[in-house]
Structure formats: structure tokens, C-alpha cells
Amino acid sequence: MSGRAHSKASAARGATGQFTVTLFKPGPGRGVLEHWAYSDRAHALDEIGWIVERVPPGTELLLRDPEGNDLLRMARTA
Numbered sequence: 800m801s802g803r804a805h806s807k808a809s810a811a812r813g814a815t816g817q818f819t820v821t822l823f824k825p826g827p828g829r830g831v832l833e834h835w836a837y838s839d840r841a842h843a844l845d846e847i848g849w850i851v852e853r854v855p856p857g858t859e860l861l862l863r864d865p866e867g868n869d870l871l872r873m874a875r876t877a
Contacts, residue, residue: 816865818843820850825857832858840864851875 837843
């Protein structure tokens with residue numbers, strides 16, 4: 800069964816053993832806005848659309864695999 804867990808911002812930096820979705824704040828500071836961990840890729844991909852619809856323009860989204868490799872990086876422009 801897949802699960803979504805709200806994670807600490809420090810987990811956004813490397814391998815966690817789970818698929819992770821990280822939102823970065825728009826602007827010069829570019830800090831972590833939100834970070835979630837998922838037990839499977841399908842669940843993470845399913846929620847990306849839901850997440851992106853609710854963030855302000857300029858927010859960047861990053862999807863990483865369990866080994867910490869970037870799979871998808873995108874920014875909301877409008």
C-alpha cells in the first residue's frame with residue numbers, strides 16, 4: 800500500500816529510500832516550501848498535478864527517486 804508522508808526539509812537533499820516531491824519557494828531565497836515522501840512512484844506522480852495546481856507562480860517542483868536522482872524538475876510560470 801502506498802503512503803504519503805510529510806518529511807523534514809533536510810530529507811530533500813539526498814537519498815531517502817522513497818520517492819520524494821519537494822517544492823521550492825519562488826524568489827531569491829529559494830528555500831524548501833514543502834517536502835513529501837511516497838512509498839511508490841505511481842502515487843508520487845499521481846499527486847504532482849494536484850500539488851502544482853495549488854502553488855504560487857514561480858514555485859519549483861522536484862521529483863527524486865529513492866536513490867536521490869532527479870527524475871522531474873519543473874516550475875509553475877502562471
